[in-house]
Amino acid sequence: MWLAWACCARRVIRQNVKAPRRLLSTQASPQLDPLSKTTRNIGIIAHIDAGKTTTTERMLYYSGYTRRIGDVDEGSTVTDFLPAERARGITIQSAAITFDWPPKNPQASPTLPPASFDTVPYSSFSHNINLIDTPGHADFTFEVLRSLRVLDGAVCILDGVAGVEAQTEKVWTQAGQYHIPRIIFVNKLDRVGAAFSRTVKEIGVRLHGWPAVCQIPWWKGGNGDFVGVGDVVHLRGLLWQGSTDGSQIQPYTLEQLETIDKTFADEIKKARIALVELLSEHDDVMVEHFLEHDEDHLAITGLQIMQSLRRTVLQAPQSVIPVFAGASFRNIGVQPLLDSVVDLLPSPLERPDPETSVGNQIGTLANLLNAAPKAPAQPQKKSKDDNAIGPAEARSLSACALAFKVVNDPKRGMLVYVRVYSGKLDRGANLYNTNLHVAERAPRILKMYANDAVEVDSLSSGQIGVIPGLKYARTGDTLIWCKGLALKAQPPGGLKSLQLKPITVPPPVFFTSIEPHSLSEQKHVQECLAILLREDPSLHLTVDEESGQTHLAGMGDLHLEIARDRLLNDYKAKARIGKIEIGYRETITSSTTPNTYILDKPIASKPAKAGITVALTPTDDMMVPVSISGETLPEDGPFETTYSLPDNCTVHITHANLSRHDSSGHKNHIPPHLSLPGIVASIHSGASAALARGPYNGYPVSNTRIEINLDAAAHLFGETTPTAISMATRTAVQNSLKEANDASPSVLMEPVMLATIFVNEGSLGAVVQDISSSRGGQVLSLDTSDAPVPTTSLTSELPTVDPNQIYTPPDPFASGTGDVGSGLGDSQRQIVARVPLKEMVGYLNQLRALTGGRGTFVMSVDGFERMAAQRQKEVVDSMREFV
Numbered sequence: 001m002w003l004a005w006a007c008c009a010r011r012v013i014r015q016n017v018k019a020p021r022r023l024l025s026t027q028a029s030p031q032l033d034p035l036s037k038t039t040r041n042i043g044i045i046a047h048i049d050a051g052k053t054t055t056t057e058r059m060l061y062y063s064g065y066t067r068r069i070g071d072v073d074e075g076s077t078v079t080d081f082l083p084a085e086r087a088r089g090i091t092i093q094s095a096a097i098t099f100d101w102p103p104k105n106p107q108a109s110p111t112l113p114p115a116s117f118d119t120v121p122y123s124s125f126s127h128n129i130n131l132i133d134t135p136g137h138a139d140f141t142f143e144v145l146r147s148l149r150v151l152d153g154a155v156c157i158l159d160g161v162a163g164v165e166a167q168t169e170k171v172w173t174q175a176g177q178y179h180i181p182r183i184i185f186v187n188k189l190d191r192v193g194a195a196f197s198r199t200v201k202e203i204g205v206r207l208h209g210w211p212a213v214c215q216i217p218w219w220k221g222g223n224g225d226f227v228g229v230g231d232v233v234h235l236r237g238l239l240w241q242g243s244t245d246g247s248q249i250q251p252y253t254l255e256q257l258e259t260i261d262k263t264f265a266d267e268i269k270k271a272r273i274a275l276v277e278l279l280s281e282h283d284d285v286m287v288e289h290f291l292e293h294d295e296d297h298l299a300i301t302g303l304q305i306m307q308s309l310r311r312t313v314l315q316a317p318q319s320v321i322p323v324f325a326g327a328s329f330r331n332i333g334v335q336p337l338l339d340s341v342v343d344l345l346p347s348p349l350e351r352p353d354p355e356t357s358v359g360n361q362i363g364t365l366a367n368l369l370n371a372a373p374k375a376p377a378q379p380q381k382k383s384k385d386d387n388a389i390g391p392a393e394a395r396s397l398s399a400c401a402l403a404f405k406v407v408n409d410p411k412r413g414m415l416v417y418v419r420v421y422s423g424k425l426d427r428g429a430n431l432y433n434t435n436l437h438v439a440e441r442a443p444r445i446l447k448m449y450a451n452d453a454v455e456v457d458s459l460s461s462g463q464i465g466v467i468p469g470l471k472y473a474r475t476g477d478t479l480i481w482c483k484g485l486a487l488k489a490q491p492p493g494g495l496k497s498l499q500l501k502p503i504t505v506p507p508p509v510f511f512t513s514i515e516p517h518s519l520s521e522q523k524h525v526q527e528c529l530a531i532l533l534r535e536d537p538s539l540h541l542t543v544d545e546e547s548g549q550t551h552l553a554g555m556g557d558l559h560l561e562i563a564r565d566r567l568l569n570d571y572k573a574k575a576r577i578g579k580i581e582i583g584y585r586e587t588i589t590s591s592t593t594p595n596t597y598i599l600d601k602p603i604a605s606k607p608a609k610a611g612i613t614v615a616l617t618p619t620d621d622m623m624v625p626v627s628i629s630g631e632t633l634p635e636d637g638p639f640e641t642t643y644s645l646p647d648n649c650t651v652h653i654t655h656a657n658l659s660r661h662d663s664s665g666h667k668n669h670i671p672p673h674l675s676l677p678g679i680v681a682s683i684h685s686g687a688s689a690a691l692a693r694g695p696y697n698g699y700p701v702s703n704t705r706i707e708i709n710l711d712a713a714a715h716l717f718g719e720t721t722p723t724a725i726s727m728a729t730r731t732a733v734q735n736s737l738k739e740a741n742d743a744s745p746s747v748l749m750e751p752v753m754l755a756t757i758f759v760n761e762g763s764l765g766a767v768v769q770d771i772s773s774s775r776g777g778q779v780l781s782l783d784t785s786d787a788p789v790p791t792t793s794l795t796s797e798l799p800t801v802d803p804n805q806i807y808t809p810p811d812p813f814a815s816g817t818g819d820v821g822s823g824l825g826d827s828q829r830q831i832v833a834r835v836p837l838k839e840m841v842g843y844l845n846q847l848r849a850l851t852g853g854r855g856t857f858v859m860s861v862d863g864f865e866r867m868a869a870q871r872q873k874e875v876v877d878s879m880r881e882f883v
């Protein structure tokens, strides 16, 4: 009999349910919030083209939110909604969509979840899933990172033919750094050449974890026709009917399988033994179950196995990786995968508290809110320290949320996706943006269900939702709500500087110039660019105020190509966009003595006067990308303020007589309309503007320390305004940069990439030769992808896995046993090399030519390096050719 999945799952699972003797709940406080308890915020991560969007479309369809299955190849998917995504068949923006799994019965009245899930599977109750489909292309790594931040768990999709690919490894490691519990879905098992066994072994060695094979592929008659899966957890076969929408699944018990496909039934038993053995090594409770069941691997219930898997998945670091099988495009395997999402991945209540800062204090959100002294606060007495949160202030915080994504929806306008981390956010709340220090009202709150937006009254902690109509909030901003606080009022004490940990934005390595067709178009072009930047903080914009030239910089050529498409096609900006070029940096080679500049000219027809003293010093040669928080450094004394700027630059401001900690004496030194925070912020913005274009070749300036002396008596006047300070600083720094360049010419720094290249053994020699001779790269390591991969600093907590110790079922297409350790003739090799970015432009085509189309690679910025004189000359000459 064919059964719809939801009923079939319930029935089979119920047969297996027995109350375990020892119960374990990882939930912090299960009764706290029934909604959060039954919420899963999960992401889908993978290499490009592994099938993320295809799988997501099935998830939406089976959960009842779409009436037809969208097709990537026809451009009819829900999640890839940008025209640029649909045209290219790739995901660029991560989209967050909500659905329920198992589907809710629309006729049934709402019920509360069971008090505990100790005796029933989580998937026996409908859960609210917020799913984030992330891009696989390396140019959009930042999109992936900002999504990872708000996830509680992830499904990693692998292409069953290609196995563990370069980008998978990268995203997997990044997710591991955020301690995100992960499960794996081996997709595309219907394709000729699919190798489940090899893929599972690659999971072990490349992703540094023990694969727990929870499903094995069901190849009809043992040959290549993929028809379903063997469910190792519940000991059954699940057969999908070919050429249907996949909603009907035929379950077979082991006894039934014995008669129709004995080899398959035997393999499920072997897989079960391996699974119980593996779990017993990582979970003591499983050992107890094993002994209770007289050491019979098959007698342990499906629920006990699931609970054990869940415990191991939630261990940090995660060393057991549950593996599932399917072919989304053929509609096979998605429903059991969804059950596993609910059963194995954590609710928001089971996740660690987010990292947060208040001024220079760093801790978890709960810690910072509770760190306030326990004694009752003096109601009228205002906290002296602006960087502290007292008990009264902590109590006044009604909600704290992170804006993790801003999308300009063609129909609904600007949508800000938020995740609430504390409290409850109500419709109509006045949200204070602690990054921009502005407040704005949240007129409505939405949940995005596939194509429909549903209005809700509030979002509680752990929930993801969308606020439409916000004017300022950008991706990465922290939004707080203090109930009762007027829109124009500031939150009390340290609350106004409370920030959830920002995401590291990598330095941009490509740029293009943008020029409006006419002066009248300029305003519209600028508005469109502002939207692009609000959506994507990994784009950088610089405007040269003298020449009016605008440069847009980004992470990769595809990144800028997409930005160009959006600007011209989606937003209809009328502008000429230049060719995409490498973003070099220039750096000074000599120090300057202090120069004082006094600006004294009207600004916007009003008298303005301000002065500043500036000196420059070059810093280290090598530049390593670092995160720029825009915050002052904690080690500063009261009379100095240091900002880290992009590209290894710093600005150190000395402000004698003006203490950062005590403003009571400031009125004796500075005009009443100015404040020290406002002054240093203006100096910061002026210095940043000057560094955006260097005097040597117009590239951003790197590796420079700016010493600024603010002498209030000599530099501040009655006509001094923040704009005047900023302009004076900009000119002073520009003058000093010119002086340094005249004394001894600046040099160029070029982006150098860390490339990981996967090739077949036969092409190794040619690829290494090409990298090291023709491209001037430096090969750092050569590994076989079959050999146990040694752990690195990022994976050092994880096991080094011997592939021979991993259980796998036989592959129908395998030339041998699929034993990765046995050294197959055409095994994969991994080359890690440092190569200048200039030499990697268009590399994929060359790699494909050298490897018969089989080579792949990923790269990320490793740093910027000073160029040798000859190389620099070539670059400068080639640039002049285009002028």
Ligand SMILES: Nc1nc2c(ncn2[C@@H]2O[C@H](COP(=O)(O)OP(=O)(O)OP(=O)(O)O)[C@@H](O)[C@H]2O)c(=O)[nH]1
Binding pocket: 046, 047, 048, 049, 050, 051, 052, 053, 054, 055, 072, 073, 089, 090, 091, 092, 134, 135, 136, 137, 187, 188, 189, 190, 191, 326, 327, 328, 329, 330
């Ligand atoms: N044969 C087969 N093809 C599949 C399967 N799943 C996806 N595909 C195809 O693989 C291609 C890529 O699928 P997508 O779903 O766009 O992959 P993706 O991971 O979202 O790709 P990006 O968004 O670009 O990273 C499309 O042509 C799909 O039709 C599968 O199970 N079997």
